[in-house]
Structure formats: C-alpha cells, structure tokens
Amino acid sequence: MKLSQLFTKTEKLPPAEEVSANAQLLERGGFIYKNNSGIYTFLPLGWRVLQNINQIIREEMDAIGGQEMQMPSLINKRYWEASGRWEVDVMYKLQDANKHEYGLGWTHEEVTAEIAKRYLQSYKDMPFSLYQIQTKFRNEARAKSGILRGREFLMKDLYSFHPDEASLNEFYWQVAEAYHKIFKRCGLEAIITEASGGDFTKEYTHEFQVLSEAGEDEILYCEKCRYSQNASISQMAKGGKCPKCEGKINSGKAIEVGNIFRLGTRFSKAFNLNYTDEQGAEHPVVMGSYGIGPSRLVGTIVEVFHDDKGIIWPASVAPFQVYLISLDGTRVESDKIYKKLLSKKISVLYDDSEERSAGAKFADADLLGIPVRIVVSTKTLKEDSVEIKRRGADGFELVKIKELEGWLTK
Ligand SMILES: [Zn+2]
Known part of the structure; x- marks a missing residue:
C-alpha cells in the first residue's frame, strides 16, 4: 500500500492525556483512535496487527481441535441469574423496549453451557471445545493503561466440555502448550503463573504473564526454571529459593495476557448440562474456560518492543513487512x-x-x-x-x- 493512500497520518507528539507507552505510540502512529476513556477504534494499521494476532490464535486453537463460532454480546438476564452472576459489578446492564433486561457479555460460560445442552447427551459426544474471538465489555470504574485495560476489548474465549476431571486436565495442559506457542509466535515470553482459583475452583488456575513495568500484576518467578506464582497468593519470596529447582526467585511487574480455568461442574449444574455414561447413569459435564485478549496483546507487544523512536513490531504481527x-x-x-x-x-x-x-x-x-x-x-x-x-x-x-x-x- 502507498502511504499517500493510507487513511491515517502519523503525529509528531503523543496525545496529552495518554501516559502509557502503548497508547502514546499506537495513537501517534495511527494504529488506534481513542473514542472515549477505555474505548478505542482499531484503525486500518492497527486492524492489520490485530488480524495477524487473531490468525495466530486461530491456527493454534484449531490445532488442538477448537471449533470457532460466534455468540451474542447481548445476554439475557436469565443466563446470569442461573449462575448467580447478575450482580457482578463489571457487567454493563441494559433494558430493551419491552423492559427485558440484558447484560453485555464479559464472558460466555453461561451461554456455551446452555447451547451445549442441546447437542450433548452421551459420554460419546465428548470431549469437545468451542471458541470465539469477540468484543467483550467490562464496566471499569477507571479505565487505564491504554488498550491494556479497556471498557470494550477483543477476547478469544475457549470453552471445553468433558466427562470427567482426567479428560479436563489432559485438555487443560494442551491449551497451556498452545498458549505458549501463541505468545512465542507473537515474539513474547509468557510465564505460566499459578494464581488462586477465586470462586471457580479450589485448585490453582494459571495466568500467562509477560514481564513489563506497565503491568498491573506482580509475579514471583524462578530465574532458572520459570516456575512462577502471582504475588497476591504466593508463599515464595524474592531472593528465596525455588521450591522446584532451588534456583533464585525474582519478582517483577507483569501483564496478564491469558488465563486458563478448570471450572468443574459449576456452570453445568446451573444449566442442568448432564450426560449419560456407558452404564446409563447421569452426571454433570465438567467444563474448562480459557481466555486470551488479542487487543491487550497488541498493547503488550508495544510495551515490550519499543524504543524512544517508536514501535518495533515482531515480523509475525507487523502490519507490513x-x-x-x-x-x-x-x-x-x-x-x-x-x-x-x-x-x-x-x-x-x-x-x-x-x-x-x-x-x-x-x-x-x-x-x-x-x-x-x-x-x-x-x-x-x-x-x-x-x-x-x-x-x-x-x-x-x-x-x-x-x-x-x-x-x-x-
Ligand atoms: Zn526453579
């Protein structure tokens, strides 16, 4: 493409109100346009980067059997009530002309569980996994860090369905491996970090963290084997010894670029998503969910790869070669x-x-x-x-x- 025909133009100075490197450089370069706090347009150059990242994600999700689809953003209140998540404060809520209430999708466990109910009857129907790359919404009190934490952002969310924990665990680690490949192909080293399961599970969940001063998380990690825990749950201490290999523990700020959850039966029980085993007995389906934020990944790449002159795109995601x-x-x-x-x-x-x-x-x-x-x-x-x-x-x-x-x- 000829630069003279490109819709956008570069700017000499960063926008006054942006403090983060990703937003300053991406706006100056004409990759993104800030519509409102935490709400951005991906302009033609930025869209090319985003599409390159999405393509890498698609290839790796398809390689482990993920099937892509597209679910609605407008999600009726009944879904959230069934799972007990209607009162979640990050959800945008709205009413239609008939006074029906909806939440704008920030995650889709409820919707996938209900859809799966129609097609899943027997143990023979599993395991399978479904994913989408879709705009998500979060009602953030204070959006910050450019496109690292927005009110509207792109998300790849994958959901898996299993007859038992063993099947879930097998797939869970396949996804972890696929995630490593995705981040590596984007030029990033993501450290797989143990984090508390919150209300989903008693087991650890795992986050994929990229070391960066722009990050909101703090992680402790082994300099030798990369074993890592989120600082908010960790028993480890900076300067201490790694419990796995006795290497030295370091700490650093990090950006969470992905996460994986073993959901267990929480959502299948809420939606009566059951299957019959070989003996004809009924059991709840075991589920997992797995997220990556492609738009956040664009911001992370800029945070990691830039100098005082501008961005340094890895070739795999660059808008042009x-x-x-x-x-x-x-x-x-x-x-x-x-x-x-x-x-x-x-x-x-x-x-x-x-x-x-x-x-x-x-x-x-x-x-x-x-x-x-x-x-x-x-x-x-x-x-x-x-x-x-x-x-x-x-x-x-x-x-x-x-x-x-x-x-x-x-
Ligand atoms: Zn170690």
Whole structure:
C-alpha cells in the first residue's frame, strides 16, 4: 500500500492525556483512535496487527481441535441469574423496549453451557471445545493503561466440555502448550503463573504473564526454571529459593495476557448440562474456560518492543513487512521495486511522497515499527542497490536490487 493512500497520518507528539507507552505510540502512529476513556477504534494499521494476532490464535486453537463460532454480546438476564452472576459489578446492564433486561457479555460460560445442552447427551459426544474471538465489555470504574485495560476489548474465549476431571486436565495442559506457542509466535515470553482459583475452583488456575513495568500484576518467578506464582497468593519470596529447582526467585511487574480455568461442574449444574455414561447413569459435564485478549496483546507487544523512536513490531504481527522509501526523485525506480515486491506477495508500505524530507520519512519508518526499511536513492542506484535496515538494529547494508527478493525471503 502507498502511504499517500493510507487513511491515517502519523503525529509528531503523543496525545496529552495518554501516559502509557502503548497508547502514546499506537495513537501517534495511527494504529488506534481513542473514542472515549477505555474505548478505542482499531484503525486500518492497527486492524492489520490485530488480524495477524487473531490468525495466530486461530491456527493454534484449531490445532488442538477448537471449533470457532460466534455468540451474542447481548445476554439475557436469565443466563446470569442461573449462575448467580447478575450482580457482578463489571457487567454493563441494559433494558430493551419491552423492559427485558440484558447484560453485555464479559464472558460466555453461561451461554456455551446452555447451547451445549442441546447437542450433548452421551459420554460419546465428548470431549469437545468451542471458541470465539469477540468484543467483550467490562464496566471499569477507571479505565487505564491504554488498550491494556479497556471498557470494550477483543477476547478469544475457549470453552471445553468433558466427562470427567482426567479428560479436563489432559485438555487443560494442551491449551497451556498452545498458549505458549501463541505468545512465542507473537515474539513474547509468557510465564505460566499459578494464581488462586477465586470462586471457580479450589485448585490453582494459571495466568500467562509477560514481564513489563506497565503491568498491573506482580509475579514471583524462578530465574532458572520459570516456575512462577502471582504475588497476591504466593508463599515464595524474592531472593528465596525455588521450591522446584532451588534456583533464585525474582519478582517483577507483569501483564496478564491469558488465563486458563478448570471450572468443574459449576456452570453445568446451573444449566442442568448432564450426560449419560456407558452404564446409563447421569452426571454433570465438567467444563474448562480459557481466555486470551488479542487487543491487550497488541498493547503488550508495544510495551515490550519499543524504543524512544517508536514501535518495533515482531515480523509475525507487523502490519507490513517492508517500509519502502523513495528519495531524491527516484520515484520511477522505486515504483518498479514496489510492484516487484507486491508480485512476490511481500507486504509493503510505500512512502512514495516527493515532497516530504528524508528525515520525516525515516522518523515515520521508526515510529510505525515495520521490520525492514528499504531506501532507494540516487546513491544506492549507482550501485544497482537499495539500502536495507532492520528496525531496532544499528547499521544498514546495501543489497543488489536483483538479490532483494532472496534477501527478504531468507
Ligand atoms: Zn526453579
């Protein structure tokens, strides 16, 4: 795509009211637009990043047998009353013209449990899992940290259904493995952290935490084996010994990018979601639920990967792979390179302006954080070459135009 045709423009200064790095850089770069506190639009550039993340999540969820679907956001009061969650204070509540009451979906255990009731009768129907990637709502008293904690955000929520705890546990650890793959593919190291089960379960639940000063959580973790507990429940202490490997325990602020819960029979009992076993006896279904916030993940990646000039996207989620800059009236030659890269299915953002200064173009390339910057100038053309620089790396190299495709695909 040509930068001159891109809907958004970059801004020199961050918006005055934003304090977090993710919101400052994403708004300056034209990735997101703040509509209200905690409510953001994903603009074309930001949407491309989000879609790349969603695609990674889809591939890994499908690989463990997850089936994607889409549930409503408008959820009738009867669902929440059945589970005892109508009074939850983070839920937006509203009434329709007929005075029927609804809660805007912040989670979907109730809805999946009721749907599953129609199709699930026998032990032979299980295990299975369903997921969606959907906008969720949370009535936050004080939205903060940019897109890390919003009132409206994207969520991948997966729900699994099992005849017994053993089947649930097997799948639970499969999901944990899939989550590690997802975060790794997004360039992040997520530490699997034990946390208290709250009202869902007496067992530990697990959070996936990325170390960052922007995080709201504090975790204790082993420097050697990465065994970790959330500080709010932990018996471990900073500087102490790891109970698993005797390594040194450290602590740090962290952003929770995912969580997994063994729900047990809490929701199946609330919705009479039962199955018959081989002997014909009836039992409640055992459930699990598993969340990842793709929009929060965008913010986390920016918090972890940025410098004083802008964002440094990992290639796997970057909105474009190449930022192509034409300098010194080399438009004709640059156009040819642009078309050639497109024909090879390499995604390019092409800064084709003949008016803007080289400095302004370089500043945009750094702010937008696209992994590879290619500069075409009269100097490079004398060598039949272009100048290539990786975002975040020092120095550049000259690459022959005829070897460019090979360089980019290697
Ligand atoms: Zn350890």
